[in-house]
Amino acid sequence: MIPTSRQFKENAGRALKDTELQKALFRVDKNFTERRARAVKNLPEFESLRDQGVAIKNHVLDHLDHYLEVFAENVERAGGQVHWCSTAEDARRMVLDLCRSVNARSVTKGKTMIGEEISLNPYLAAQGIEPVETDLGEYIIQLADEPPSHIIGPAIHKTKEQVSDLFLEHHRRYGKTKRLTEGEELVGEAREILRPRYLAADVGITGANFLIAETGSSVIVTNEGNGDLTQTLPKMHIVLASLEKIVPTLEDAATLIRLLARSATGQQMSVYTTVSTGPRRPGDPDGPGQYHVVLLDNGRSKLLGSAFRDILRCIRCGACFNHCPVYASVGGHAYGWVYSGPMGSVLTPAIVGIAEAHHLPNASTFCGRCQDVCPMRIPLPSMMRHWREEAFAQDACTWRERMAIRGWAWLARRPRSYRQVARLVASYLAWRGRPTGRIADLAFARGWTATRDLPAPAGRTFLDLWRERGRT
């Protein structure tokens, strides 16, 4: 997907005025956060499991080269193949070559964020191979020709009415001419339309929540079972995964699985958690004849040695999205790339570059909720702060931002001038706010005053008040 993160401000402005989107975002905030809180409360060991999850991933990252080699060996031992790809382009081409090797005409896809990251669908389509998304959310946004707006619920920004319209428009060619209004019916129709597609597909492509070094397995977690149909019915199964998905053992996977579903949807376990190892065995009556893992770096190995290394612990649960006041206001599309929310604000600049994504680390109030709920205890706010510094250092911010930051730095280092300026500003604002105590329009703060009043300060600075009360 071509990033549009540069337009974050414009995107966000539009999102704030989109009433349907605002309703959808309210649902996210309410549903996910309450369910997660309940799930966490029901597992007394949750905090200790978080610590262990962090330790497992840190250990893997320290020895990533070795675990990847062990993983690859074990995939091959089980009859599969691993394809190492440095860039998105390498990975796309590899998937295409694999599809061509079995003369594939259509592929079914389970939800894969890496597939989005490398823009696989348009690429395959341009080569005459039809990609069919099977996760209901992904299917909906494929029909709408939109990117996902949330890593767990790609279509949560769509209302039921919008889904009804999309289905009516696109299912006409299957002879479905009635506009459905009940959710139950919509789910049923998607099931009916997609079932033959699963059976007809030549290749099934899934992502992986984990790759297990010990056994050479890939693990997917879904509620719909679409990923399982995708990886079972075609003659070839391709797993798309990035390097850092590795965990050492089945036991380590169990620990992370306990964290994942609870953090994501508040379930103890998602409906389906499936460990796949290699292709169909002798005697197996079903399953794919070939099993391939396309292993993508796309800049991650470099991150290992950077200040952003901890983001590689991310298990893509979406909890940080669900608890973020900025995400809850603007939704996922505003971020302009595959990954949104706090996690996207850290990862996107690392992959598409800070020049493109310099707005994202600013899309934070630094309230810290993301870090509080992140099962992998990733210090998201401090990494966003780090990106801000990086953006400044690399000249990625605007002239006005630079001047403002310079001016602030100058002032903050000169306490006497600082106090004088603060005093001036405070009394000016207090004067502007008379008689209501509110300011309706302020030249340098139109971003704020365009939509709401700015409360006027008391007129005297804190230090002045402090001194006046004799507390020096």
Add this chain to the structure above:
Amino acid sequence: MTRDAILVSIRDALGRGPLGAEARDLVSEHIRRHARNLVPDRGNVDADTKVALFSRQIQETHATLEYVATTDDVPGAITRYLSGKNLPAKVVLAPALAKLPWNEQPLLETKVGATRGEDAVAVTGAFAAIAETGTLLLTSGAESPQTLHLLPEHHVVVVRRDQVVGSMEDCWDRLRAQGPLPRTAMFVSGPSSTADIELTHYLGAHGPRRLHVIVVDR
């Protein structure tokens, strides 16, 4: 080779060369020992409590459940399930269950083997069941086609009491005791569902719409 380039890039970032023999051994030992991490206490209970815990929790995920005394009672339970749901008396069986006394149900039509979606009701066994979370473990293999676990609208799973374990870790132990992992080991907690439309929960997204569990006492 891309593989080497990636490995070198990782090592550069980590500021070291390839792991020395000693470090490699340590890491390999971590895999060989595959020690358990913290396992929640909840599943650490006696056998009867495990069965009760499993039963309660899987029903909370919208599955239904019943108990029968012996495996010989399973065909009768299936007939009752079908007529209770107004379904045609026709099922596809996992080969593992083919030896049950199906002929005692003369009106029930059975076939054995994998499916391509033409069957409405599948009856299969399980490899294990987990008390901690109310989860079934279904493995693929000659005796248990994976398509039966996914394509039919109704999936009936027969579990013996002694298959109910405490945790996922207990499942790993049992799987390892069998040899290499089967092609798929699928943990199932309830019927297929989705919340992709307005975050409302609907059953029967792509997999089975109904999941029925029969727990066999002996």
